[in-house]
Amino acid sequence: MKISTEQFRVKPKDEVDLKKRPTSVPSFYRSKEEYQELLTEQIDRLSSLQGLLYANNSWSILLIFQAMDAAGKDSMIKHVLSGINPQGCEVYSFKHPSPEELDHDFLWRSMRRLPERGRIGIFNRSYYEEVLIVRVHPEILAAENLPDKLAGHKNIWRDRFRSMNDLEAHLTRNGTRIIKFFLHISKEEQRKRFLERIDNPEKNWKFNQDDIEERKRWKQYMNAYEQCLSATSSKDAPWYVVPADDKKNARLIVAQVVVNLLEELKMSYPETSEEKHRELLAIRDELVQ
Template identity: 85%
Template sequence: MKISTEQFRVKPKEEYLDLLNEQIERLSKLQGLLYANNSWSILLIFQAMDAAGKDSMIKHVLSGINPQGCEVYSFKHPSPEELDHDFLWRSMRRLPERGRIGIFNRSYYEEVLIVRVHPEILAAENLPDKLASHKNIWRDRLRSMNDLEGHLTRNGTCILKFFLHISKEEQRKRFLERIDNLEKNWKFNRDDIVERKLWKQYMHAYEECLGATSSKDAPWYVVPADDKKNARLIVAQVVVNLLEELKMSYPETSEEKRRELLAIRDELVK
């Protein structure tokens, strides 16, 4: 799913900062309302090729959120314990509670992306041979993801999924910057180049994945990520729009509770 980005295109740095800060402030207020309402939960999923800016996206857009109401999980290579469970298990353990925002930096979608491009990873998951070699394994996994997200949305978890779409040329430039800038050397390793050589395979996997799992209740947003500033404004706007559409309100105070509070106030004044 692509959305129009023209309304976010700005040139002066000051204008960009003003717009982003405005969105961050709105997001902060809405997050406080989400926490107090304690009915809905929000799950934000970020997927992308290397150097697309997932970390900086999370850092900039969600900088105004109260850490007590937000949890970020970066999913790395699965542990031995995680490999002994089904592929959705480790993500299910990290789902946000009611009133909170959960952020997945990569997610269970890796199971139909990197695992599909690297079949040797699938072999390490110890599936029964009959299942691991099944010709429809990717279709079945996509179905499992749709089923999971349908279950979550029917139980109060709102899901937004962002694919930060970086071009191959822009990735090359950012890799060079990571090599040339000593402070960014730690972000780069030779495996990044190995994965870059598999660009076409990844694009095929992403195309099929996004097409099969974007739904009305759990949509994918394909965000142009060559322009980091523009991408941040888009993501911030989408999240703000979702929270506003929930039309939440602070819990009403009963008459009995109000009388109790006023009595306590009198004591404090005295």
């Protein structure tokens, strides 16, 4: 079964209102068994396409995941990309910037982690944090040591959106295809998952007081996400707002989007020249003797 994903895509110049975007949609599966069957089918297809991407060695893929706490980014990456050869896939989780990173422009640390040709790069959080958490926490912006007239400029966020759009346009022109996912969780579902992290000793390490403090800024974050999604979803580097209250459903949606992207590239394995073919036949004759 092929899932229709267009409904989740943010079209260029869309004014995103997250209240009107669902955090839950009817399930694409009727049972746990059917979910596993569908996911396995998608993973097998992803594995095959990733092998083709690696052999073709012309394109690279960048997948970006952003979300509120407990939306399921880690489990999404774990489940959807479980069948991909690690040799052709790189995952980076961006934490608080280091002193060295703070002494460079805000895109520098991400640029260093871009995928090579033939590979899939996965950003668990990304340079988009610079217009999300930094926007909600001005003290982080102050720590970046920008010149005063730049840090206090009224158009700083607009300018950062422009830098991101320019970067993604540049990468697209040079063979990197980009897909960005916002895992859209409801505040109530986050509350349930926080309680689970407290009640389950094996998940206690995932939770601390900072998570509650960030939850208190929910409206500020939603406003920041809305402006970010509206300003930076383009034809070639689109955002997908993925309903994430149902983790299984969300995984099926994301997997389908990635499969669609790889199929659109219409890749093929490198052709064997006549000279190479003769060489292989000679080697084969030697091996069968």
